[in-house]
Amino acid sequence: MMEEYVKLKNKNGVGYIEFFHPAQNSLPGNLLSELARTIYAAGEDEHIKVIVLQSGGDRTFCAGASFNELVDINDEETGKIFFSGFANVINAMRKCPKFIIGRIHGKTVGGGVGLASATDYCMATKYAEIKLSELNVGIGPFVVGPAVQRKLGLSGMSQIAMDANTFYTAEWARQKGLYTHVFDTVEELDDAIKTFAENMCSYNPKAMSEMKTMFWRGTEDWDQLLLQRAKISGRLVLSEFTKEKLKEYE
Template sequence: MTKPYVKQHIENEVSTIEFFHPAHNSLPGDILAQLVDEINKAGADINVKVIILKSGGERTFCAGASFKELININDAETGRVFFSGFANVINAMRKCPKFIIGRIQGKTVGGGVGVASATDYCMATKFAAIKLSELNVGIGPFVVGPAVERKLGLSGMSQIAIDANTFYDAEWARQKGLYAQVFDTTEAMDEAVQAFAENLCSYNPEAMKEMKRVMWQGTENWDTLLAERAAISGRLVLSDFTKETLKRFK
């Protein structure tokens, strides 16, 4: 079984950050922390103009929070710290001075939808259905909610957050604004992502930096907001309802 990893590869001024976990690319705390580090590194690297964010494997982009870690949370502080991992990734993406292109090859759930939503431009395959499943286990998409709402609008975010059992297809996500383009195959998507990234490298980096800052205006309070949201999730994960549900998932 392949071990979990986060790796970065830089070529022709494009940084490709890739994460992987054998459990459908779920995100435990250590992978989240490594993602933050790599995003910050790429953001500060003068040799990088554009970032591509992707996951390994062919099927699932990201299954969201690690169930193994969720099951083992037994106090509110541990819960807050775990959910802060997602907050830290979203905030790192938000503050990164470079455009981040999302490459979504397959289904994405919960925290994975938050990560996709925090990219600046997102391309996907037709298999990249999305689901916010948190309500199913007795919590809610509190930490990723602001990022998802920023892309899908309040009504779109509310719809998939409340309808926590349903996958919404890639075309729905494109119409709502999460995906810029949807492709029939992974190969076609990869070609488009690469060409798009290389084209962006021909633009003025200062202009792109200013544009990114302007596009994320109004989110300056997210350091505080997402920390508060992490505390809510950290508390709810201890509820009897959630503990019982997670046992069933186990």
């Protein structure tokens, strides 16, 4: 079984950040910390003009937060720290001075939908269905909610948040604005991302940075907001309802 990792490679000015975990690319706290650190590093690297966020494997883009860590939470502070992991990555993506292109090759759940939503331009395959499953275990998509709502709108976000058992198609996500393009194959996806990203490397980096600041206007409070949301999830995960629900998955 392959070991988990986060790695960064520069190819023709494009910084490819890839994460992997053998459990369907779920993200435990240590991987989330490394992912946030890598995004900041790529943002400061003068040799990188544009960033692509992708995951390893050939099926699931991201299964969300690590279930093994979730079941071990026994106090509010630990819960807050756990749920802050995705908050820190989303904020790193938001504050990164370079455009981040998302490569969503397969299904994505929970926190993974948050990561896709925090990219600046997101392409996918037809297999890249999305689901916000948090309500199933008695919590909610509080931390990723602002990022998802920013892309899908309140109507789209609330629809998938309340319908927590359903995978929504990649085409639905494209129509709502999460994906810009949906391709039939991974090969077509990779070709399109390579062409798009390398073309962007020819643009003025300062202009792109100013554009990104413009696009993210109104999110300046997310450093505090997402941590407040993490507290909510950290409290709810200790509820009797959630503890009983988690037992069903053990």
